Amino acid sequence: MSEDEAIGSRETELLAARRTSMEKLERAGMPAFALTLERALGVAEQTPIAAVRAAHGELGLDDVTGTIVTLAGRVVLKRDIGKLKFLVVRDRSGDLQMVASSADLPEDQFTLLDEVDLGDIIGVTGRVGTTRKGELSVFADRWAMLTKALRPLPEKWHGLQDPDLQQRRRYLHLIADEAPRRAFLARSAVLKTMRRVLDDRGFVEFEGPMLQTVAGGANARPFTTHHHALDTPMKLRISLELYLKRMLVGGVERVYELGRNFRNEGIDRDHNPEFTMLEAYQAYGDYHSMMELSEVLLTECARAVNPIVGRDADDLRISVQGRTIDLTPPFARITILGSVSDAVGESVTLDHPGLPTLATHHGVHVERAWGPGKIVQELFEKLVEGTIEQPTFVCDFPREVSPLARPHRDDPGLTEHFDLVAAGIELVTAFSELTDPIEQRAKFELQQQMKEVLGDEVHPFDEDFLRALEHGMPPVGGLGMGIDRTLLLLTDAASLRDLIMFPSQRPE
RNA sequence: GGGCCCGUAGCUCAGCCCGGUUAGAGCAGGGGGCUUUUAACCCUCGUGUCGCAGGUUCGAAUCCUGCCGGGCCCA
Numbered sequence: 001m002s003e004d005e006a007i008g009s010r011e012t013e014l015l016a017a018r019r020t021s022m023e024k025l026e027r028a029g030m031p032a033f034a035l036t037l038e039r040a041l042g043v044a045e046q047t048p049i050a051a052v053r054a055a056h057g058e059l060g061l062d063d064v065t066g067t068i069v070t071l072a073g074r075v076v077l078k079r080d081i082g083k084l085k086f087l088v089v090r091d092r093s094g095d096l097q098m099v100a101s102s103a104d105l106p107e108d109q110f111t112l113l114d115e116v117d118l119g120d121i122i123g124v125t126g127r128v129g130t131t132r133k134g135e136l137s138v139f140a141d142r143w144a145m146l147t148k149a150l151r152p153l154p155e156k157w158h159g160l161q162d163p164d165l166q167q168r169r170r171y172l173h174l175i176a177d178e179a180p181r182r183a184f185l186a187r188s189a190v191l192k193t194m195r196r197v198l199d200d201r202g203f204v205e206f207e208g209p210m211l212q213t214v215a216g217g218a219n220a221r222p223f224t225t226h227h228h229a230l231d232t233p234m235k236l237r238i239s240l241e242l243y244l245k246r247m248l249v250g251g252v253e254r255v256y257e258l259g260r261n262f263r264n265e266g267i268d269r270d271h272n273p274e275f276t277m278l279e280a281y282q283a284y285g286d287y288h289s290m291m292e293l294s295e296v297l298l299t300e301c302a303r304a305v306n307p308i309v310g311r312d313a314d315d316l317r318i319s320v321q322g323r324t325i326d327l328t329p330p331f332a333r334i335t336i337l338g339s340v341s342d343a344v345g346e347s348v349t350l351d352h353p354g355l356p357t358l359a360t361h362h363g364v365h366v367e368r369a370w371g372p373g374k375i376v377q378e379l380f381e382k383l384v385e386g387t388i389e390q391p392t393f394v395c396d397f398p399r400e401v402s403p404l405a406r407p408h409r410d411d412p413g414l415t416e417h418f419d420l421v422a423a424g425i426e427l428v429t430a431f432s433e434l435t436d437p438i439e440q441r442a443k444f445e446l447q448q449q450m451k452e453v454l455g456d457e458v459h460p461f462d463e464d465f466l467r468a469l470e471h472g473m474p475p476v477g478g479l480g481m482g483i484d485r486t487l488l489l490l491t492d493a494a495s496l497r498d499l500i501m502f503p504s505q506r507p508e
Numbered sequence: 509g510g511g512c513c514c515g516u517a518g519c520u521c522a523g524c525c526c527g528g529u530u531a532g533a534g535c536a537g538g539g540g541g542c543u544u545u546u547a548a549c550c551c552u553c554g555u556g557u558c559g560c561a562g563g564u565u566c567g568a569a570u571c572c573u574g575c576c577g578g579g580c581c582c583a
Contacts, residue, residue: 010556011517011518013518013537013554014536014537015518016537018537062544077546081542081544081549084542086544086546086548088546097545101543102543117537131544131546133545135544135545152536153519154519155534155535155536156536157534158521162520163578164578269580
């Protein structure tokens, strides 16, 4: 937006005042946008504010040391007493007060401080000490503008409250509030921890294609686009699975991908059109191996996130939505049929003749095309999933609803498929993977028939994936873990939008 | 898709129920003062699409309808 498009005279006036300050600085020979700290101030390195605090925690009142430091950061508060000015500077590690006295600074340097506004990024060199009230400060010998802010900061006490603006102008939210910074750091900690755990176990990180001609591996509407050079429609991936399995066919026995999936569906507190998933595959493992891996991944991520959100690193009893969730392994193991049986108060099996009636009785709308397995899954989601607080492996999903999992070793009507649920949130889905290409084709065909009957969009399935399976994939355990949902649990956030710095939004 | 709530200055919010001077405050900003402040303080300065459109009325930020944007809950 150019300045003449600014709406409202108040805003125009604020912007004009900052332009005027900028011009005054430059007329006085101080660039409003410095090249480097060294060029501006003659010092190459800033001292992190946390380091200044750590080194000078024991000073009493009115005690100025001989230690010279250089701070660089954003001015977040300014108190001007006339011949004495107090500015609070914020860097990545914390806040520290700068004291500027007309007695210590050259006159032109002191006068130019009038042109420093809240939000400007400055550099300061001076002695570390305390004021008469004991506030740790840097007593400035010289300072320089590093970057002039041409727009004002949000309200200094209440910050940026409008949830829409918090997301659209996340840069301001990050300045005004520590919550988004914690969310950002927690995500980084989770990603780093997952890579460490998997790398230590011999897994190799892989990057599969995001642009695909067939978007498979899940049931979701894809985003579509067009590749001009190939003159062909393309889709953004909805899952990582099918390309990781191709790598297994190719002989990579332990492989994982941490990456973005895209689903062209609704937005709410736990859905965003783009979201981050971990998928990991371990040859010669099965879903029991994946349970152990899930436990390690979740607890290690908790230890990494804990210090960021103010818990002791090893505290695995975390508070989520007012309840205490104990992440200490081993997690509980239940079966989906057992849990649904408990919820309805009678034994539920896949050959239970009254299943549709039972479901309707419990408020589940039953589609004609649904078989018993789908009804059981719906009953589970409606009656059980949200009530599971402590981390629990819900095991042995019906074959009908789990097209990529292998049949259960003890019951061919079920699959070796578990979901890990905690605080009512589904965190992990894992299988003993289906390796039989004939069975896999039959499953895909069944899924398509179901969609046709329901009138849903039918997409062709991935023939090359089936060809790869026909070349032979070793027995393999695989898991998919939602990173955003894991963060929702570990940071006790209210919504995914608090954890995704720039969530999908309507254009401004 | 259904229900409830919100939208007033750059930011944070009053005012709306029960219509009636010229729509207010704090922060930020302009001017002035102040050598120890801690959201500094004191004096002073306001050209706002009261989300948009329509309606009711002598009169609408305020009541009604529709729309747009956002939030929470449910599906």
